[in-house]
Amino acid sequence: MPATPTLVTPDFTFDPDTPGACIAGVRPYRNSSYRLDAETIAGKFVVHNYGHGGAGITLSWGCAAKVRDIVARHLTVANDKAVAVLGAGVMGMTAASQLTDLGLKVTIYSDRSPAETTSFKAGGQWAVSVVEFQGKEAELKGIIKTAFTTFEESIGKGFGVSRQPNYTATRSHNLEIVLQLVPGLIPPPVPLPRMPFEGHARAGFEYQTLLIEPPIFLSKLEADLRARGVTFVRKKFASRSDVLNSVAQKMIINCTGLGAMMLWSDTKMVPIKGQLAMLPAQPDLQYLYGQDGYLFPRADHVVIGGTFEVGVNDEIPNRSVCQDLVRHIKSQFGQAPIKPVPDIHIHHPDHAPIVNPPIPEV
Incomplete structure (x- = not known):
């Protein structure tokens, strides 16, 4: 039997004091399930598309197609x-992007540029991570x-997408969900x-998945949208009534x-909160x-992440946490x-829904 080939060991040289060496983002987790539905409020047709936790990039094109279909039915x-x-x-x-295919004039309102969003800070593995889907298995x-x-x-x-093997010591719940819901979409893991x-x-598993590099992917998306005539407006909304009263369009897609x-x-x-x-x-x-x-090698950085701070709503990185991750x-x-894994590391036990979380700060 041939010997198992040895892959390159990462260079773990890390200086947490280097600008940009430690970053943090906040996952938009929603108990029970993500929200993807429509309602009419004050004469506005509002489609909600949010609450995807750590699987925003992973599910993005699929959810976008659902949004397009909801809007297409409304346009009839x-x-x-x-x-x-x-x-x-x-x-x-x-x-x-999907809505421009319907011939609509699209305006994006946001208090952040794409490069300032949580999406831009994501690690980038294609996997159904930290998202609940109670009662939505068929849709998912x-x-x-x-x-x-x-x-x-x-x-x-040019979207920063590549096929990559993922090596795990135990079965990956985030990829096992895919294997269970859509058999054959990705290969089963190799023991x-x-x-x-x-x-x-120790033993382990080799999965096959995709790596999506957020800085490349989001920059390409933004450039393509601007080339197709999509307008970006910098705006911060104070409340739902502010949205309904200040947005002129009668159709609103809520991806906040x-x-x-x-x-x-x-x-x-x-x-x-997650730190990288x-x-x-x-x-x-x-x-x-x-x-x-986790460790993900991208064109811009080798990203090490995997922290899970429930109820923490700030994007302030902690250098000691980043050092613990690398170590x-x-x-x-x-x-x-x-050493023992610090409590701050994920993954959430058994991927159980997060119940009775601390009251988040707003």
Whole structure:
């Protein structure tokens, strides 16, 4: 039997004091399930598309296709020609892209540029992570299939999408969901008698998935939207009534993520802070890795992440947390002593819904 090949060990050189070496974002988690539905309020047709937790990029094209279909049905009984999209993150911009295909004039309203959104800070693995879908299994199947297929078709077209193996010490719940809901979309994991890295003696699994690099993907989306005549307006809304009164368009697509907690008084929304350590880029690394945290090699950085702070609604990075992240992943490659995993690391036990979370700050 041939020996298992050994893959390149990452260079874990890390200085947390370097500008941009530590960053933080807040996942827009929603208890029970994400929200993807429509309602009419004060004469406005509002489509809600938010609450996707850590799976925003993963599900984006699939949810955008659902938004397009909802709007297309509405247009059979309405004569609207323009639509407002709230939010310039991945949900807002993919929805805007689909809506331009309907011939609509699209305006995106956001208090942040795409590069300032949580989406831009995401790690980028295609996996159904930190999102609930209670009672929506059938809908999610279609969303997952559409999203994956769209991303796969964009490989080599400047969207920052590539096929990558992901090595895990245990089965990945985030990818097992895909295997269960849409069998055959991605290959089943290959059991490994030993992980193919120096410093690893334990068994593991090799999954096949996609890596979507948010800085490339969102920048390409924004450029394409602007080229198609989509207008970006910098605006911060104070309340739902502010949205309804100040937006001229009669169709509104609400992709505000965590902002829906305040704007739509959605008490199911829960902020979950995540922190990332950004190591220098290492082109020789051609795999993803996960064990109580993750390592993703992108063109801009090698990203190490995997923290889970429920109810924390700030984007202030903590350098000691970033150092802990690096030290932990480094230890898995035999480059540092193995220590107990800090409580701040994910993954949420059994991926159970987050119940009775702390009251989030707004």
